[in-house]
Amino acid sequence: MFEDYKEKVILTYQEKRDAGAISVNLLRPSPGKIKDECLIVYQERCSKKDERAFRLFFGPKDHITDYGQSISKLEIDKFRPLMNFMNRRTNVTEDKNIELLAWLIDFEPRPYQIWNNFKGDPTTLTASEIINEPATAVDNNFQPFTSLYRPEDTEDKETKVHIAGISTTETEIKEETETTNHEIQSLFENQGVSHKKGSKIRKTITSFMIILAASGGTYQLASLQNQECMYWTGDHYKRISCNQKVKDATVLALDTAKAAHLRKITQPDTLTQSSVGKVWYTKIDGELEFYTADGYHPMYNDVRLKPITVYMLNKYILRK
Template sequence: MSKIIFDDYKRTIRTQYEKKKMEDITGILMNPSPAQLRNLCLILFDQSLSNNDEITMKNFFSVKEKEGLRKAIEKCEISRFRPIRSFLLGEKNSDDIGRIDMGAILVDFNPRPFSNFLANKKKEIKIKEDSLQDIKCKKEDPVLSLVSEVGNEIKGLPEKSILNRYKKALTKVALLCSVGIGVVTLLPKKECMQWNTNHYEVVDCSTESSSFLDPRIPINKDRLDLKKLDPQTIKTYFENGNPIIWYAKNGDEIELFNQPGLHPTTDKTLKPITPYIINKYLRE
C-alpha cells in the first residue's frame, strides 16, 4: 500500500507544480534551473519555515551541528537540485523521499512531508471502511428487529390471523432487503482511473489487474478531464494570445491535449503549444 500511496504523492506534487508555476510571481518555477531552485530555498527560508519543512531541509542539506541552515543552503552544490528539477518537469522519476519532500516544499504541496501524506491517506481508508461497516449494520439491524417483532406478534393469535400477519411481515422483510441491496450497489467502488485511447475512465480498484503493469491510478480530479485531441477538429490554438492547447512529442508525432498536466502514459509534463510547433508539425 505504501508504494501505491508514494506514487500518488509524487503524482499530486507534479500536478501542484503545474498549478503553482502559473501563480509563481518570482517566475522561478516556470522553467527552473538547479541554481534557481537553490535560490528559491533561500527565499522560503527567509519567509520562515514550519518545523517539518526545517527538518526536511536540514536532512536534505546535511546540516552540521554548529552550522546554520541558511549557510548550508548557500554552500550546497547546485547539482543536488538537478534530480528535483527533472522530477518536477516530469523528465525523470525518483524514489528518493528526501528529494520528493523537497519538491513538495518548493511547490507548496500539502500535506507534506510524505509521512504526513501517508498518515492522511490511511485515515481516509479507515473512514471509508468504517462507513461501509456502518451501512452494513444499518442494513441488517432493521431486518433482525422485524423478525423478532414477527415472532412476538404471532404468539397467542388465531391460525388465520397468524398467517395474514406472517405474510405482511415477510413482505416488509423482503422490502427492507431490497433497499439494503440497493444501498450496497450504489456504494462508490470505482476509486481509480485509467487511460483509454484518448481519455481517462473511472474504474474499480478492488479487482486484480490483468496486465503486468497496472494501468490504474488513484482518481485525480485535476487529471480526470484530460483528453487527447484530434488535430483535424481543432479550430484555434490560442485565445487572447494565450495557448489553449498543450502538446507532447512522441517520436516524430505530436500529441495534442485539452489542458496542462502530465502525459497519461509517460508522465512527462505537457507543454503549451507554440507557433513553431504548429508550423513544423501540424500544418499540411
C-alpha cells in the first residue's frame, strides 16, 4: 500500500539525514532550500521513471525536453507541505510530495508502482524495470520522457479522482476497466459462453464492480472523518476530529501517548530536586522550555528534548 511506501521514504530520509549522508539543503529543509535542491538534482540526474513526479509537482515542461525552467518559476510556497512532512510537523501529505522526496534522496526502487510490484525489494528488479538514465537538462539531444507520456498529456487535461487519500486519473480508470473486460471476455470464450450472453454477464459484473468501488470509497471517507487527530495548543495537545481545521495550527494524526502525557511546564519556578527524572527541557531562541515527557519538541520536530539534570536545575531554576 502507498502508506507503507510513504513510511519507507520518510524513514530513509531520516536515516540519511542523521548519518549526514544527504545534501546540506535537506538537513534543515525550508521551501527555498528544497527548491534549490530540486534544481541541483535535476541537473545532476534525471530519469524516465521520475517524469510522472516532475509533471505532477512542477506542471508541464516549459521546453520539450526541459523541466528546469518549470522548477525555477515555481513559487517556493509549493514546497512548504513537503517541508512540513519532512520535519514531521504533519503525517499527512499528497502523494506527489512523497514521490518528489523519493527522487530528491534517490530512494530505490521508485516510483511507487515499481516499489509495490516488487514489495520494496530492489534485488528482484531487472534492468528494464529500473529505468535510470541520468542526463543533464541542458543536453538538447536528450529526450528521456517521450516514451512514457504523450506530448498532449498535461496536468490540465487529466481528471483526478480523490477518495480518502486514493488518487487516480480518468485515463488509469479507463485502462483498468478495459483490461478487466478483456479478461472476463477471455474467460467466457474459454468456457464456451456465447459472445452475446457473455457481453450481458460482463456488463453486470462491471456494474457491480463500479458500485462496490464507490461504496468502499464512501466507507473509507466516513471512516476518515470519524478518526481522531490532535494539534498543539501552546502547552498541550488537544484532540479533534481529523476533518476539522484549526487556524495557525498543524493538525496531526493522534498520538495517544503524547496527548496524555506531554505538557509544557509554564511555571518553571515550581520545579524542585524531585523533578529530576520527570522533566525534560530544550532551548528555543535562547529561552529554556520545560516539558513533562520525553520525545521531540511539539513545534520543531528535529529538536530532541533532554532530561533535566541536577546541574541544570540548580543553575537555571533553584539559584534564581
